[in-house]
Amino acid sequence: MNIAKVSANGQVTVPVEIRRKLHIKDGDKLLFIECSNGIMINNASAVAVVQAQDVFSGAAKDFDVQTEEEVQGLIDDLRYGKQKVS
Template sequence: MNLAKISANGQITVPMEIRRLLGLKSGDKILFYQKQDGEIVLSNASAQAIRKAQSAFSGAAETMGISDEDDVQTLVDEVRYGKGQ
């Protein structure tokens, strides 16, 4: 268990072990949220955003017919240079 003290300004220092577990470094943001059971959870906001984006894009490659790196490169070229070039 790790304990942190709240300063008069409402600031806390996240213990080193927790920073390591969450992959936090100086300047990172921490996301606090409450689960349905009332438990308060904190997480690395950047990692949470990546997981949310991954979830939102889940299945997009299959829908677009992208199955390998060549398909990705073709799509990038089409966006950069326009279709048919």
Template sequence: MELAKITMRGQITIPVEIRKKLGVKDGDKVVFLEENGRIIMGNAAMVALREAQAAFVGEAERMGLKTEQDVVDMVKEVRREVWDERHARND
């Protein structure tokens, strides 16, 4: 168990071992989440990444992407459409 003291301004220093476990360093942001009456602190970037991953669950299947080559082909198609759109405006 690690302890931290709260200053008069409501600030704390996160102990080194906790920072290592969270994977945070100077300038990183942490997030506080409430789950089942408990407050959980986490690495804000990792929490955002997990939420984004969860939001995309099933999207590849919905779009018919079954292989890595399907993804590569889709990226090429989107790039081609963007290229055509940008150059069509310049004509």
């Protein structure tokens, strides 16, 4: 069990053990989710990564990419537009 004290400004110091378990680093944002049995706290950055992985699941097969260079090429095409090489 870990206990944290709330300051007069509403600030809480997350115990080091919890920061390690949630991989919380300086500047990370915390996500508070209301559940039927209380409040769940998650590292918002980690949640975003998992959600992105779910969204992109199977995308490599759909776009027929097999290497990191091909992925970067797709990103560059989207970001800068396709450039023809003569």
